[in-house]
Amino acid sequence: MAKLKLVMVGNGMAGVRTLEELLKVAPDLYEITVFGAEPHPNYNRILLSPVLAGEQTLDEIILNPLSWYADHGIRLHLNRRVVEVDRRRRVVVADDGTEAPYDRLLLATGSSPFILPVPGKELDGVIAYRDIADTNRMIEAARTHRHAVVIGGGLLGLEAANGLMLRGMTVTVVHIAPWLMERQLDQVAATMLQRSLEARGLRFRIGAQTEALLGGDDGGVQAVRFKDGTEVQADLVVMAAGIRPNTELARRIGLLCDHDGRGGISVSDTMQTLTDPRIYAVGECASHRGVAYGLVAPLFEQGRVCATHLAQFGIGRYGGSQTSTKLKVTGIDLFSAGQFMGGDGTEEIVLTDPFGGVYKKLVLKNDRLVGACLYGDTADGSWYFRLIREGTKVAHLRGQLMFGEPAQADDAMGEPPNDVAAAPERLAA
């Protein structure tokens, strides 16, 4: 009997993880074709920051070498951008005219950096930070230029800034919000983070609004100008001001997407698009219950659910993820998860330790941990994350909560940390 045909658009972490899960449970069900826009096999995008920082090489971050695709009989089209899908004929068409028929289509198109709509955004030396190519350009720029400005003080921006600084550049981080990483940290933790990064040499313009990027005669960027009229010298400007799900293809082929600017492809709890049940979507391009995730752990959860359905088991539901954050700047430990900013009906337990440079905030609601924000010591992050995800009642633990998982309470606390909790990594900012 002929195998079913599965086509995957996108060759990133979420999609390939879905294939891995599928191959584990149904190795022979599909004939698989993958289109990848980048010239590389699947690599660990999370580790671009260590590559930029010079702590790892590109080779080291390849997750699935070309041989893996061959071993599993996967037809891989690199450097091919899918431009059309004929949903009636169930055929995918790439930019070079390559066609691939499918029984099931998996969209894993990921996301793109948000480029600030300011004058000068097209100048040479203005880049986003998304992929290996961007990383290589930054490494190259650091070799020849001195002044970098990173727009965006989120996870990605800070990792980029740290990497550029380690490569010898003078780096200023421009952040429009009142404090760094405002979606992952409260002000106290963010201030500690800023102090720590400042101590390493990074400069910050917090609350500054970028008005324009100024170019020189050579067409390259020279400076960033702010609304208050001040300027900062810049040979390199890295845009790290957020991401947008790549939904261009999906919209073109008539799949329902969320409305707002960050909206992704609307999927059900089985990761099927709401419009076409033969088409699945996972990863940063998907919008589940109105949420498009940018962190790796939820995407892996989505992949596992998606794989079971592709395998025709008909089991598994994706119910959304609790997310948590870590920053990969060596020597800086931070972690946040859940409703770390508190809110109505929540209670907070806060610990500050100026000697250890530690700040820990736990947010409780109805006797359950619902959020955590840790700076300086994240050893208990995975425990807190587990308590949050499992909704464990914590009254009996309240006094000890700040001081780590009680050794004798393993049974009461259920499973040891699983891989999801252990990998609260950013896929992209």
Add this chain to the structure above:
Amino acid sequence: MSLSAQPDTLTRTTCPYCGTGCGVIVSTRQGRIVDVQGDPRHPANAGRLCTKGSTLHLTAADHVTRQARLLTPMARAQRGGVPQPIGWNAALEQAADRFAQVIREHGPQAVGFYGSGQLLTEDYYVLNKLVKGLIGTNNLDTNSRLCMSSAVAGYKATLGADAPPACYDDVQHAQTLFIVGANTAWAHPILLRRIEDARKANPALKLIVADPRRTETAEMADLFLPIQPGTDVALFHGMLNVLLEEGLVDKAFIDAHTDGFDALCEAAQACSPAAAAALCGIPLDDLRQAARWFGGHTPTLSLYCQGLNQSARGTDKNAALINLHLATGQIGKPGAGPFSLTGQPNAMGGREVGGMANLLSAHRDLANASHREEVAALWGVDAVPEQPGLTAVAMFEAAARGEIKALWIACTNPAQSMPDQATVRRALERVDFVVVQEAFATTATCAHADLLLPATTWGEKDGTVTNSERRISRVRPAVAPAGEARHDWFIFTDFGRRLEARLPERTARYRPGTRTLFPYTTPESVWMEHRASTRGRDLDITGLSYHLLETRGPQQWPMPDGATQGTARLYADGAFPTANGRARFAPVAYAPVAEPCDADYPFSLNTGRLRDQWHGMSRTGTLGRLFGHVSEPAVELHPDDMRRLGLAEGDLVQVRSRRGALVLPAQASDAMAPSQAYIAMHWGPEYLGGQTETGDPVAGVNSLTQPAGCPTSRQPELKHAAVHLAPVTLPWRLLGLAWLPAEQALSVREALKPLMGAFAFSSCVPFGREGADGAHEVGVLFRAAAAQPVDAAMLTALRALLKLDGDDVMRLDDVHGGQHRAMRLRREADGLRLIGCLLAGDTRSEAWLRPLLQDGLVADAYGRFLLAPGATPPVAMAARGKQVCTCFNVSESAITTALSHCPGNDDERLARVQGELKCGTNCGSCIPALRKLVKRHPVPETQS
């Protein structure tokens, strides 16, 4: 002291604490007191000092003076307001105006003066003359009423005069020592050193101790009689009956020198030995043994103190004990006599000048018309008032009724020390004008003053005092008065002259030739007048002079003109200062305490001293090191009572009497008998706070105590109040501990005081080792409990005061969970040290945090686990344990460890531990405690 730090001057003076009256030598350098040593030439102590005396110089440190002393006259525009500085002239003008106005409008009986056994004889003399001579009232009483008035009345009722007949040397000559109602080991430690010496020199010496508590003194006894509170008269009568039965009375002495023996025997009949033993709750054999030693193993010296005095039958108790001495002839010879131990340093001097509501100068009686005439003649006034004045308790009761319009309080702290504080508070609020003349600004009474007058104190004062054995010593200034402080005699003199100018109707009654009653320019000029008043009296000191005291040393009265030295013991000739020269037996009857225990109030509350504290602690309370022995207020109970009440060590318990209630931690004590409770007398509102059930601040231990007292001596029964005990549930706890710069610690404690009333229970004490090398920080401990968490503003205030809000503070805050913790750390050469912490909500981690902080252990290993809850330390640690030796800061654990490898008999083992750790080798106050430890920790037996 190093060579480069030689003192400029050495000054011989006396210790200002108890009535033992030790001599001290004060070293000063550049006008500052830098050291104090026992005076080897002073007969009271021969160079020895106790924990309190040996730390006197530390209480006179500049930073203590700056923070705790009253340094300038202050006036309050209204009660409760902040007092504002006012010059001396304005202050005394105001005082004279107000007193003159009250005297003119309401008569002299509308003013009251309440003084102190800590005033010098000269101060007392001028005060007495001011009140009785100028103003014309006898409303002058002093805190000696709370201390020695029963002893006075007991002596006068039996021997005819207020004169302790024995002397300290008698301890060395006695064969039997009978200590009753006195914890000499703690209240008179230097006298106890003599007792230890005497026992060592004379192994045959028998020591009998009668006390409701098994005190450290009782632990030393050959025979301990744990009598029920208030049963002393029954004990003495029972012993008398044994003496009679066994033929141990001295018939010859009785016949030759006494009256009334038959009446006494009749009165004592109700107390047969068996009946007495039953009343006292002691074995009959023990009572018999006590009597046999008393009458048969002589000479016998009795030493007694507040257990007899602070009693509803105080005079009877004193007299009944003196009866035994008269019946056995144990008086007037070496090693024999009834010897009252004085509580205060100069209660004796106060009695000598007649500074009480019922006394007149030089042991004259107010009730005696010729005595009144003699005094009037001496003073140059037409008469001294006849109507007895109000005694201490009565004065405050009258004030509470509105009968006293102006009240002058000098050198004492009635808002701490008087019984029935509710009445005292009402009195202080009701009186129109309250003057407080004080050395310290920190006493509870200062808060009630309209006018605060700064007085000199130890190290500055100049005059004389008389100790328990009638010995007069010179008190000399080592340094100039602090700030604008003035000598008490001088304040009274100045005020007296201003009052004379305002009361022409009074000065019109001066005898011809008397221009002023206050012609004094020096303390000596006052003393000379006092001396003249003693001529021909039992205490005649006309043979004494300041010069003689300074050149030949302290002398015991009487020392009449022509005598070459003082008189060691009285009545050697069997002649007593009564009308017929015979002593009188007092046919007193046993009567129970004023407020017997009943079903509603089943516990007997006893109060008394701690070893290292003195009275209201205005002085000793400035030193953290004196809190090493007993660090915080507690009520001591028998372990069985603790169990019955369901109390664990440190649990909070409400102690309630018919007059008030307070909450404090319970502490099991093997010194306590069942159904008895003990709270140290020192824990006034300055250290022990909290709220009454109606939300008012509590007033310390004396909110519970009994105003009822002896009908003769008018001394209140502070040694017994019927109380009810009930565990209280105050689950929210707070503990603040901080090392603070010595320059700030006392001020911080003052600033914490107003917060103490915000909790159901609170206490605030210092800790630390001032004076030790490099110790420039003083600890402050604040403890509180409440039914529910206090508001954030209170915690913020506490953190600010305890310096726990800087960048060097770790914090844990769980607002909804009611948990707050803050830890202040300091990086030192060898690591991080915890120098302050606040625990609120769950304070169980005190168990390991407190030693960490107090012992200055390195805290690096703890990190933020310092903030962890629970009594189990997150890191293994070795705490030092309870301090036993205050002088050398030696802990119980160190002593027991050393004892485990010290063989030999008890004395040898004690000596070895002393050699090894130095404990008990300075002041010796902890030797009784060391002996107890020696007994309790025998050398582990080895196979032989």
